[in-house]
Amino acid sequence: MNLADYRRAAGAWLRDNAPSDDHPEADGIARAKDFMAKLYDAGYSGITWPERWGGQGLTQAEERAFAEAARDYTLPTYVFMIGLGMTGPTLVDRGTDAQRERFVRPLLRGEEIWCQLFSEPGAGSDVASLQTRAERDGDHWIVNGQKVWTSVAHHADWGLLLARTDVDVPKHKGLTMFVVDMHHPGVTVRPLKDMSGRANFNEIFFDNVPVPDEHRVGEVNDGWSVAVTTLLHERLSISAGVGMGGQKDNPASVEALRRVVDTDDPLVRDELVELHIRTRALALFNQRLAQETRAGIFPGARGSAAKLLLAELTQFEADVATRLVGPEAMLAGHPLARAISTAPGMALGGGTNEIMRNIVGDRVLGLPPEPRVDKTVPFKDLKVGTQT
Amino acid sequence: MKLVLSEEQRELREAVRGFLRTASPLPKVRDGYDPQVYARLNGELGLSGLIVPEEYGGAGAGLSELAVVLEETGAALLPGPFLATAFTALALTGTPDKELLTGIAEGRVAATLDQGELSFDGSAASGTLPRVLTGMEADVLVAPAPSGDGGDGGGKVLLAVELAGPGVRRTALEPLDLTRGLAEVVLEGAPARVLGPAPKTGVGDRLCVALAAEQLGVMRAALESIVAYAKVRVAFGRYIGSYQGVKHKLADMHGKLEQAESIVRYAAWAADESPGELPEAAALAQAYVGRACFEVARDHLLLHGGIGYTWEHDAHLFYKRAKADEVLLGPPRIHRARLAHLLEL
Numbered sequence: 001m002n003l004a005d006y007r008r009a010a011g012a013w014l015r016d017n018a019p020s021d022d023h024p025e026a027d028g029i030a031r032a033k034d035f036m037a038k039l040y041d042a043g044y045s046g047i048t049w050p051e052r053w054g055g056q057g058l059t060q061a062e063e064r065a066f067a068e069a070a071r072d073y074t075l076p077t078y079v080f081m082i083g084l085g086m087t088g089p090t091l092v093d094r095g096t097d098a099q100r101e102r103f104v105r106p107l108l109r110g111e112e113i114w115c116q117l118f119s120e121p122g123a124g125s126d127v128a129s130l131q132t133r134a135e136r137d138g139d140h141w142i143v144n145g146q147k148v149w150t151s152v153a154h155h156a157d158w159g160l161l162l163a164r165t166d167v168d169v170p171k172h173k174g175l176t177m178f179v180v181d182m183h184h185p186g187v188t189v190r191p192l193k194d195m196s197g198r199a200n201f202n203e204i205f206f207d208n209v210p211v212p213d214e215h216r217v218g219e220v221n222d223g224w225s226v227a228v229t230t231l232l233h234e235r236l237s238i239s240a241g242v243g244m245g246g247q248k249d250n251p252a253s254v255e256a257l258r259r260v261v262d263t264d265d266p267l268v269r270d271e272l273v274e275l276h277i278r279t280r281a282l283a284l285f286n287q288r289l290a291q292e293t294r295a296g297i298f299p300g301a302r303g304s305a306a307k308l309l310l311a312e313l314t315q316f317e318a319d320v321a322t323r324l325v326g327p328e329a330m331l332a333g334h335p336l337a338r339a340i341s342t343a344p345g346m347a348l349g350g351g352t353n354e355i356m357r358n359i360v361g362d363r364v365l366g367l368p369p370e371p372r373v374d375k376t377v378p379f380k381d382l383k384v385g386t387q388t
Numbered sequence: 389m390k391l392v393l394s395e396e397q398r399e400l401r402e403a404v405r406g407f408l409r410t411a412s413p414l415p416k417v418r419d420g421y422d423p424q425v426y427a428r429l430n431g432e433l434g435l436s437g438l439i440v441p442e443e444y445g446g447a448g449a450g451l452s453e454l455a456v457v458l459e460e461t462g463a464a465l466l467p468g469p470f471l472a473t474a475f476t477a478l479a480l481t482g483t484p485d486k487e488l489l490t491g492i493a494e495g496r497v498a499a500t501l502d503q504g505e506l507s508f509d510g511s512a513a514s515g516t517l518p519r520v521l522t523g524m525e526a527d528v529l530v531a532p533a534p535s536g537d538g539g540d541g542g543g544k545v546l547l548a549v550e551l552a553g554p555g556v557r558r559t560a561l562e563p564l565d566l567t568r569g570l571a572e573v574v575l576e577g578a579p580a581r582v583l584g585p586a587p588k589t590g591v592g593d594r595l596c597v598a599l600a601a602e603q604l605g606v607m608r609a610a611l612e613s614i615v616a617y618a619k620v621r622v623a624f625g626r627y628i629g630s631y632q633g634v635k636h637k638l639a640d641m642h643g644k645l646e647q648a649e650s651i652v653r654y655a656a657w658a659a660d661e662s663p664g665e666l667p668e669a670a671a672l673a674q675a676y677v678g679r680a681c682f683e684v685a686r687d688h689l690l691l692h693g694g695i696g697y698t699w700e701h702d703a704h705l706f707y708k709r710a711k712a713d714e715v716l717l718g719p720p721r722i723h724r725a726r727l728a729h730l731l732e733l
Binding site: 254258269270272273274277280282284287288291295297305306308354356358360361365366367368369 | 733
């Protein structure tokens with residue numbers, strides 16, 4: 001089938017099968033799973049994934065064709081995004097055949113939901129300083145500790161867990177990756193309300209949770225290199241989506257604001273022009289990165305520059321919009337009250353602005369790294385988290 | 389929309405970059421215009437005729453290719469009339485004059501374009517143009533004058549004046565930007581030739597895009613310069629580029645460069661392939677790239693520390709070129725105002 005036919009077929013399938021809206025609420029889970037199963041059975045889930053593990057074994061071209069056809073729909077795939085974007089590709093890259101056999105197909109078909117368990121209260125930007133322990137007990141590992149910022153954990157069946165297995169070696173060398181059963185009674189999932197009042201992420205407590213050794217991903221104490229694989233997939237999936245969406249639902253866009261503010265006021269006009277300039281500058285940069293990717297030029301760490309700029313634009317537009325609209329935006333139900341409340345999230349999730357600037361400086365500009373005291377010291381002798 | 393350079397455009401870039409690296413290295417630009425470099429640029433690389441239509445002896449390339457070249461001449465802070473001649477060729481897109489275009493394409497004629505209006509009696513032009521871009525180096529001046537036929541005050545023609553001819557008095561000015569000359573040109577009955585009606589639209593937009601391409605080169609070279617310095621300069625026992633206070637600023641400058649390049653590619657593509665999008669793209673190009681270029685040049689100077697404030701160091705050359713470019717086509721607010729107008733705000 002040529003690409004045009006593929007895209008036409010995908011478009012026709014979506015017309016018949018795509019539901020009308022997306023709500024990641026509990027009663028939506030059954031509906032989302034139902035849709036994922038249909039998507040998988042039609043051959044549109046795991047388009048580029050290896051056939052052997054349940055994928056379609058096709059190329060980026062088919063994946064792009066499907067994405068283009070799907071742009072007009074909001075598909076209920078939200079709860080599967082961590083599995084599809086991060087943990088699934090990690091298992092395909094680094095898992096054992098038994099793990100791939102067991103986990104990949106149910107993940108692609110939406111039968112099982114995944115979350116990713118890396119960050120901790122004391123280990124955010126510096127995730128390699130995490131303290132959750134996994135201690136060997138025969139052919140099992142016993143996990144104790146706490147994770148945080150875990151999206152969709154309250155729906156998850158499985159989690160990809162990074163835990164410390166050796167405190168006598170430097171911090172990057174004592175970590176191991178596991179697949180953990182989120183339904184075990186020793187796992188407590190507590191929704192964490194963010195500053196906008198929503199609870200899209202959670203904190204997780206592990207109390208003597210056993211993990212069989214066959215659920216270890218990669219070698220013992222080689223978990224950091226597995227985590228790097230996962231984070232690479234994360235940045236790719238974020239930057240692939242960055243700035244590509246429409247502005248139609250954004251209450252802080254120039255289009256939305258021009259309808260509600262006095263554009264005869266030259267000061268207002270200048271603010272809107274500035275917003276337009278910054279929005280267009282980033283949109284064009286993202287389109288250029290996408291064109292380069294299509295032409296075989298891999299954007300690599302430059303995606304971090306795009307993510308940084310998006311975080312800054314998100315802050316700027318919500319800030320300027322609330323200033324232009326004024327007191328009426330200060331009621332909790334107002335779309336701009338929501339925009340100004342969610343704006344900081346983009347500058348924190350997926351790596352803070354400061355971390356993005358480090359990445360751009362080190363890997364794009366090739367600047368010398370900062371001297372580090374934490375790379376050679378045994379973990380047990382290292383200061384981590386918040387010390388008073 | 390095409391935002392990525394083609395194979396041919398990348399080759400063009402490498403050719404121009406390689407040539408300028410040896411023919412016009414940075415230490416040489418303070419000496420000003422070198423006619424031999426200019427002749428080789430046009431002779432060996434054929435750049436003067438790049439955007440001149442093939443029927444007049446040029447290569448018939450588009451603004452996308454010109455942008456690639458101007459980015460390199462900008463990065464090299466190349467002195468001389470290359471930008472002014474390119475401006476003139478762009479102005480002649482809608483008023484093709486065989487004699488002038490052929491001369492430009494062959495590299496015989498360096499031209500300059502000025503927006504100041506002259507008076508014209510049918511054969512001779514008069515007027516004072518206070519700041520003509522590379523006015524001492526150019527052979528021909530192109531400027532508008534009232535057509536004098538309609539009486540409704542609307543029609544204008546483009547005139548060509550030989551700057552070495554009679555009735556022309558040129559005075560070299562001392563510009564802020566040491567790497568590009570300015571001249572006061574006074575015409576008192578200088579023989580002038582009508583090239584044709586002045587195009588009502590589009591020329592200003594093309595100049596905006598061409599200038600933005602040069603600005604992209606200036607900011608790229610400024611960033612490269614300070615990044616290189618941050619990798620070798622040591623303070624408090626460390627390379628200064630390892631300090632987040634420096635590194636983070638450089639990362640932000642890189643973000644501006646990425647966005648500026650994206651806008652320049654887009655605007656050049658619009659000029660060549662999608663004229664309906666050009667006015668907005670051109671205003672966007674000057675509104676964003678002009679500011680970004682100056683900010684990057686300023687921060688590159690500041691991050692050099694005290695040495696960047698000296699006459700001897702090259703940092704101020706980029707800083708001054710960036711400022712001169714930012715206001716070259718008028719105060720930057722006009723681009724923002726035009727953008728507001730085009731967006732119907």
